Amino acid sequence: MKLKQISVFLENRKGRLAEALETLAQAKINIRTLSIADTSEFGILRLIVPDPDKAKKVLEKANFTVKENSVIAVMVDDRPGGLAASLRVLSDANINVEYLYAFVEKSGEKAVVILRTEDVDAGIKALKTAGIGLLKAEQVYKL
Amino acid sequence: MIWNKQAECMPAHELKSLQLERLRETVRLAGENVPHYKKQFADMKLKPSSITSLNDISKLPFTSKTDLRDGFPFGMFAVPQSDIVEIHTSSGTTGKPIVVGYTRSDIDLWGEVMARCLSMAGTTRDDIIQNGYGYGLFTGGLGVHYGAQKIGATVVPISAGNTKRQIEIMRDLGTTIITCTPSYALYLAESAEEEGLLPRKKIKLRAGCFGAEMWTEKMRDEIESRFKIMALNIYGLTELIGPGVANECEHKNGLHIFEDYFYPEVISPETLQTLPEGETGELVLTTLSRVGTPMIRFRTRDITSLHREPCKCGRTVVRMARITGRSDDMIKVRGVLIFPSQIERALLEIKDVEPQYQIVITRPHHLDELEVQVELSKKMFSDEIRHIEEFRRKIEDNIERTINLRVKVSLVEPKSLPRSEGKAKRVIDKREI
């Protein structure tokens, strides 16, 4: 149920984000979703792509600093309170959420949220036990 | 290994009388033949014959880089041009370059001191030296070259730059000794790692003499652990001869100055008074046997201290501490004096932080601001902002502790700051003063 995510360090310099995205475009890597976390000093670009290993390789070749790690793709009801229910499960299990960001595409009637917990395995276990739908990597790439 | 036991392990009294004899000869030669000194001695009403003890050196005037510039091109020469067999110049960022000349005996002397330096790194005629110092007007390349030839070692005159080639030579020729700037050595280590030569595959490197720029113990540790070699500090300057004024022995507790050829003093850059041994100040050097361009009390601007406690290697010549700053490199920010090396040390104290940085000084609203740009290392990068922020703050705190000034630290991408293939350029002063 773990989903690979690519994180890229972005120096606070004009055009650096565009350069990262162009690098991926040139390698014909289709970005499924992305999020940017930034401070006034630097940013981190997080990406979900169908071929994370290849994405890492091409970005590194273009001198970007890249890290690969695991996140969880959660299906939530597309209605008020849909996401809150999943977060409640995690907080009841004492699992910290580091960050989350949403998918544009839906899975059927459900919205998809990418979620990173401090302990990814524990997060997956708690969500599954509560009957919350998770997506496998292949399912995410097909959205 | 000691190249010249007689000279390097000379008893103190013998050394002193040799130094006095050579000092008197140098002062005579300079006073009679060098236009600059001739005029200066006349103005001061100083008779070369009045120098009768080593302490009398304090009667002699200092020589500054400006004096050398003003004498451009041949104003510092003590012999006719026909006796000069080689010339080196070093250009400053401002004004005219300085010119030094070597007679045949000067070149011989240079080879001798460089042979001593390379021997400290264990070099013998069986070694292959990869000489990564620039050949040309810069003294680094030819200095090492002459020393290597004196020893009879095999020198590969690859010069500075062309990293890919350097790595290939290191692997294909089985280089055992390397000479280059320490920052370039680290850059080579990075490339060697990328090429899969490190950790320690297919290379025979054993030791290196690194210099021509300021560096730190942490950089030494890094060079030594990445290459698995012994990294020694070498010192010299064009005005005196080039590299070969001093070098560390295998005990790495300061650089042995070859006192039979160079007379060291440490002065206070403010009062210009000579300081007692052991105290930190600016290094002043006098050449004792140079014929082409003898140099009297040259102000090196390098900050160091001298130590004479016995060294385990058996050499009796004095040792100078690693240079910690330049008396003219001091940056004055909001009235506080700062050496770039202090910033470097502050960075190096933090685990996983690489010593690649640049200092940018600006004055946006009539108040100096210091920004330190630090390259993010792979180990520092985390997927989470707060982890990286923690690193950034730790660096800011550590710099503040070192220089008593809060600075702004920016993290930049790895390998984005200029790597010097000569002298590292660490400070960018954008203030309009």
Ligand SMILES: [Zn+2]
């Ligand atoms: Zn020693």
